[in-house]
Amino acid sequence: xxxxxxxxIISNRFTVxxxxxxxxxxxxxxxxxxxxxxxxxxxxxxxxxxxDVTIEKxxxxxxxxxRPSIANVDQALIVMSVKEPDFSYTLVDRLIFLISYENxxxxxxxxxxxxxxxxxxxxxxxxxxxxxxKVLTNRAKEEEMRGVLSGKVTVLCGQSGxxxxxxxxxLDPNFDLPTQPISYALGRGKHxxxxxxxxxxxxxxxxxxxxxxxxxxxxxxxxxxxxxVPDFQIxxxxxxxxxxxxxxxxxxxxxxVESGVLSKIxxxxxxxxxxxxxxxxxxxx
Ligand SMILES: Nc1nc2c(ncn2[C@@H]2O[C@H](COP(=O)(O)OP(=O)(O)OP(=O)(O)O)[C@@H](O)[C@H]2O)c(=O)[nH]1
Ligand SMILES: [Mg+2]
Ligand SMILES: [Zn+2]
Numbered sequence: 129x130x131x132x133x134x135x136x137i138i139s140n141r142f143t144v145x146x147x148x149x150x151x152x153x154x155x156x157x158x159x160x161x162x163x164x165x166x167x168x169x170x171x172x173x174x175x176x177x178x179x180d181v182t183i184e185k186x187x188x189x190x191x192x193x194x195r196p197s198i199a200n201v202d203q204a205l206i207v208m209s210v211k212e213p214d215f216s217y218t219l220v221d222r223l224i225f226l227i228s229y230e231n232x233x234x235x236x237x238x239x240x241x242x243x244x245x246x247x248x249x250x251x252x253x254x255x256x257x258x259x260x261x262k263v264l265t266n267r268a269k270e271e272e273m274r275g276v277l278s279g280k281v282t283v284l285c286g287q288s289g290x291x292x293x294x295x296x297x298x299l300d301p302n303f304d305l306p307t308q309p310i311s312y313a314l315g316r317g318k319h320x321x322x323x324x325x326x327x328x329x330x331x332x333x334x335x336x337x338x339x340x341x342x343x344x345x346x347x348x349x350x351x352x353x354x355x356x357v358p359d360f361q362i363x364x365x366x367x368x369x370x371x372x373x374x375x376x377x378x379x380x381x382x383x384x385v386e387s388g389v390l391s392k393i394x395x396x397x398x399x400x401x402x403x404x405x406x407x408x409x410x411x412x413x
Pocket of ligand 2: 293321
């Protein structure tokens with residue numbers, strides 16, 4: 129048996145990188161991990177029999193995201209264009225919530241800054257930097273990106289057409305990932321990247337992922353989400369330990385939103401997802 133990490137999945141073929149640095153294409157042993165579906169980023173044990181490589185076991189994950197599906201990441205770059213498609217606070221905030229909920233650090237990456245006025249980009253940057261988020265743009269220099277990516281596993285998250293693959297291509301001249309103008313007409317489907325894959329770049333690993341069109345809050349436990357939103361880490365406790373920061377008396381978060389200390393945008397986006405949460409019962413999880 130050998131330790132390996134899954135770096136690419138295309139239907140039922142799993143490309144793994146073994147501990148001795150070899151790439152091999154493996155299949156999944158039926159019983160491996162029982163009902164567990166392997167994700168890119170999973171640490172696995174593989175066996176070799178001649179040229180057949182089989183995944184025998186999936187190790188426990190330190191975290192995982194479902195959209196895009198990936199396991200064991202250190203940070204997520206939320207990729208959002210300032211134009212084409214238009215920048216959406218709601219979408220970025222929903223991604224922040226789902227990513228933080230899985231105990232992954234969100235970082236914001238603004239793309240297509242050439243398509244907007246400088247002030248527009250700066251306004252967005254300010255909104256998130258004021259709340260304590262790291263904000264990058266597609267103009268970030270290699271030096272800065274090395275600082276962000278080196279020694280870490282990073283996943284790119286964002287809707288289709290925001291420029292995830294284009295951005296990766298710019299990080300390493302050896303990359304030639306397919307990219308495509310977004311087509312609103314033509315009905316030929318606008319998802320260019322169709323699988324998740326980890327690439328080695330600037331001293332770390334980064335995953336390109338397919339864009340998605342919806343996010344799922346049904347399995348999210350709202351009381352847990354209330355504790356995960358980075359904006360709400362204010363170093364003060366609400367009166368009730370399980371406060372969801374909605375209308376509870378003695379809620380410090382709401383107080384700080386009302387006095388303008390915390391972002392109203394993020395808070396309103398938070399209130400909007402609360403009714404979407406808690407749709408899956410404990411025993412069904
Ligand atoms: N003007 C401009 N266009 C860009 C920029 N980045 C990407 N694009 C264009 O946006 C379109 C979509 O880019 P992709 O890189 O394919 O987008 P993606 O996020 O990988 O999309 P999916 O793979 O479908 O999820 C392409 O036509 C790119 O050339 C940018 O910084 N400026
Ligand atoms: Mg792509
Ligand atoms: Zn509260």
